[in-house]
Amino acid sequence: MLTTSEDLGMISVMKVATSRLTSADFAALRKAQMAAEERGRFAHLVDLSGVRRAAVSGLAALLEFQSAAKSNGSIAFFGAQPAVKAEINKLGIAPLLSLFDTRKEVLAHPAFRACQLAGVKSVLLVAGAGSRMAPISHDTPKPLVDLLGQPVIEHVMRHLESFGLRDFILNPGHLGPQFHTRFKTTAHRSIQFFNEGQFVNQRWQPAPLGSAGTLLALQAQCAAFEEDFFVFCGDALINIDLAEMMAQHRASGAEVTVAAKFVPHEEVQKYGIIEADGRGRITHFVEKPAPEQTQSRLASTGIYVMKPSALRHLSSRFTLPDASMQGLDIAQHLLPKILKSGTALQVYEAPFDWVDIGCPKDYFAALSKALRGLIAGVSPEAQEVRRHVWLAPGAELSARAVVVGPCYIGPGAKVSAGAKLDGPTVVGAGARVAPRALVQRSILMPNTAVAPGTWLSDVIVSADWAIDHRFADGGTTSAAPMEGVTHAEVAQAPVGLPRVGSL
Numbered sequence: 001m002l003t004t005s006e007d008l009g010m011i012s013v014m015k016v017a018t019s020r021l022t023s024a025d026f027a028a029l030r031k032a033q034m035a036a037e038e039r040g041r042f043a044h045l046v047d048l049s050g051v052r053r054a055a056v057s058g059l060a061a062l063l064e065f066q067s068a069a070k071s072n073g074s075i076a077f078f079g080a081q082p083a084v085k086a087e088i089n090k091l092g093i094a095p096l097l098s099l100f101d102t103r104k105e106v107l108a109h110p111a112f113r114a115c116q117l118a119g120v121k122s123v124l125l126v127a128g129a130g131s132r133m134a135p136i137s138h139d140t141p142k143p144l145v146d147l148l149g150q151p152v153i154e155h156v157m158r159h160l161e162s163f164g165l166r167d168f169i170l171n172p173g174h175l176g177p178q179f180h181t182r183f184k185t186t187a188h189r190s191i192q193f194f195n196e197g198q199f200v201n202q203r204w205q206p207a208p209l210g211s212a213g214t215l216l217a218l219q220a221q222c223a224a225f226e227e228d229f230f231v232f233c234g235d236a237l238i239n240i241d242l243a244e245m246m247a248q249h250r251a252s253g254a255e256v257t258v259a260a261k262f263v264p265h266e267e268v269q270k271y272g273i274i275e276a277d278g279r280g281r282i283t284h285f286v287e288k289p290a291p292e293q294t295q296s297r298l299a300s301t302g303i304y305v306m307k308p309s310a311l312r313h314l315s316s317r318f319t320l321p322d323a324s325m326q327g328l329d330i331a332q333h334l335l336p337k338i339l340k341s342g343t344a345l346q347v348y349e350a351p352f353d354w355v356d357i358g359c360p361k362d363y364f365a366a367l368s369k370a371l372r373g374l375i376a377g378v379s380p381e382a383q384e385v386r387r388h389v390w391l392a393p394g395a396e397l398s399a400r401a402v403v404v405g406p407c408y409i410g411p412g413a414k415v416s417a418g419a420k421l422d423g424p425t426v427v428g429a430g431a432r433v434a435p436r437a438l439v440q441r442s443i444l445m446p447n448t449a450v451a452p453g454t455w456l457s458d459v460i461v462s463a464d465w466a467i468d469h470r471f472a473d474g475g476t477t478s479a480a481p482m483e484g485v486t487h488a489e490v491a492q493a494p495v496g497l498p499r500v501g502s503l
Contacts, residue, residue, distance in 0.1 A: 355369070
């Protein structure tokens with residue numbers, strides 16, 4: 001009765017092929033289930049597309065099997081033929097069966113989506129200095145910049161976890177100890193650090209290797225990759241269907257699959273641009289070309305699925321990393337090498353959202369979209385106390401403050417009576433907005449205080465610098481301190497008493 005059984009991540013897919021389903025088929029289903037669980041699979045899909053008819057006893061067997069299988073994990077059926085569905089409806093048991101129309105539909109259900117990629121490793125690249133994000137990145141690595149109550153990389157990891165990805169490798173470089181403080185291995189996720197830096201005389205000194213150099217060193221020192229693995233940037237928000245991307249990668253036989261998005265032709269110089277044939281095979285790859293150098297608008301998003309063997313195109317044998325590995329980049333060095341060898345590279349270009357937070361202008365745009373609910377999976381870690389006004393735990397908002405959303409007020413922040421916020425605006429954790437102050441279309445960085453009567457518009461501001469986010473696109477930007485803006489702890493110091501550290 002049972003013709004095939006395959007594993008999809010941590011899911012077993014059992015295909016039933018019989019002209020007529022009867023009670024005798026229960027034993028075959030149970031046998032396949034137990035065999036799958038011996039392989040470590042505790043989520044089960046039963047493909048009924050091959051069943052043409054079903055006796056009452058056969059449908060009872062499905063109910064019995066579902067009851068038995070649910071004791072150990074998730075179970076669902078899909079693909080039932082019209083005649084079988086009609087019999088199920090006639091008996092009134094449709095509400096009792098976990099029945100879906102298609103395999104794609106059932107795999108989109110959270111219980112099954114979270115099993116598809118379990119055990120697959122993900123490298124999240126976080127070592128870079130983020131110079132285009134200055135001055136924000138001077139004190140905070142780009143992946144740890146706050147986005148409505150959680151760092152950007154946390155939002156990325158939550159999306160990955162929705163597909164069962166739990167094994168993360170981070171490569172701290174710039175301000176590396178902040179990652180060590182923020183992330184720990186838990187019962188629900190494994191965090192491994194591959195440090196690209198070290199403490200010298202009690203001061204952290206970054207030593208980034210480059211994206212491809214990181215992968216080479218991971219394999220050389222740790223033998224990190226035995227099977228296909230993902231590579232992500234830690235500072236770009238995505239809602240890509242990672243299970244589908246992996247399935248296409250494996251079906252193509254490519255060494256590397258690159259997720260790509262179409263961008264305006266006048267913006268191709270910002271990206272690695274891909275040219276591909278009708279089968280999705282990459283034929284040419286050029287990093288940040290001038291618009292006149294390419295007709296393609298297909299930009300790499302920095303999301304990859306790789307076979308471990310792909311790394312051998314940069315190193316004939318794995319040795320301990322040396323100076324020759326430093327600065328090696330996936331886009332500039334690894335992909336061109338693979339192309340030159342004639343080995344297959346594949347593009348994945350199904351529709352998905354990609355929010356790249358590369359500079360302060362991007363950061364403000366991302367916050368604005370998220371406040372309006374326009375970024376899938378990203379919402380404020382806060383209570384909506386007024387329409388489009390969110391208050392995080394420990395924050396204070398005076399009933400006599402004027403707030404026009406969308407606005408987010410972070411943990412421990414305080415907006416006083418007589419203050420006005422005009423969205424999209426974010427008040428960072430521990431920040432203070434005094435009476436008669438106006439903050440509009442701006443971001444107050446954490447622990448920043450705005451003095452009474454100060455007006456701020458279209459800025460990202462801390463006590464030490466302020467920038468106009470409308471023009472902060474990664475180039476040279478004036479970042480002088482702004483009058484009326486100080487450190488929150490300074491603003492709260494009791495009058496007449498010396499501040500900590502003063503003479």
